[in-house]
Amino acid sequence: MSTSASVTARRLTAAALTAGALVGAMALPASASDHARPNRPEVRISAVQYDAPGRDDRSRSSLNKEWVELTNTTRHTINLDGWTLKNEDGRTYTFHHYRLEGRSTVRVHTGEGRDSRRDLFQDRNREVWDNRSDTATLRNDHGRFVDDESWGRNRHHHGDHDGNRGGDHHGDHGGNRGGDHDDNHGGNRGGGNHH
Numbered sequence: 001m002s003t004s005a006s007v008t009a010r011r012l013t014a015a016a017l018t019a020g021a022l023v024g025a026m027a028l029p030a031s032a033s034d035h036a037r038p039n040r041p042e043v044r045i046s047a048v049q050y051d052a053p054g055r056d057d058r059s060r061s062s063l064n065k066e067w068v069e070l071t072n073t074t075r076h077t078i079n080l081d082g083w084t085l086k087n088e089d090g091r092t093y094t095f096h097h098y099r100l101e102g103r104s105t106v107r108v109h110t111g112e113g114r115d116s117r118r119d120l121f122q123d124r125n126r127e128v129w130d131n132r133s134d135t136a137t138l139r140n141d142h143g144r145f146v147d148d149e150s151w152g153r154n155r156h157h158h159g160d161h162d163g164n165r166g167g168d169h170h171g172d173h174g175g176n177r178g179g180d181h182d183d184n185h186g187g188n189r190g191g192g193n194h195h
Helices: 003-036 060-064
Strands: 043-049 067-072 084-086 092-094 105-109 119-121 134-139 145-151
Touching (some): 043 134, 043 145
Parallel strands (some): 105 119
Antiparallel strands (some): 043 067, 067 105, 084 134, 134 145
16 A cells, blocks of 8 residues: 555545544534533422411411422423422421322421322421421432422522431321321431421
């Protein structure tokens, strides 16, 4: 093979590689833009009413004015069966046989009531969310972090979490829906008495 043929072959190979790289680069913007989006959860904690308006007298009315709202940010229905909503002390509500429709919000009340598509009830007889400082943490049915919301001294942004807070010891719930929770406060990190 002559020197000019060898140079020509190398130039053709380089041109082919360059053309392949350009074609690959042209396909990148679509996938690169997908990865550039912030990682927003499909279901997020959209609002928390941790201090029920009026007197905290543990009445059904007072307890149901304490709530956490979850919003499905997608168009499709998401099965929340087995998902959990937990406070810093480890008190946990477990969702049972509930599907959150696309672009919908559900309010999880602390007290007793009849579950519907828009309202769920933990069936508790005392407050869950500390008025001064607490964190509501949402995890999926595999125990993976989905979202959280904090207020008071522990206030931070959604998704800025330090892993599992407190123990995952679930007691048997006395109500009919099994809103499993832990009233043993082994996971209490100090401070923040409940009401």
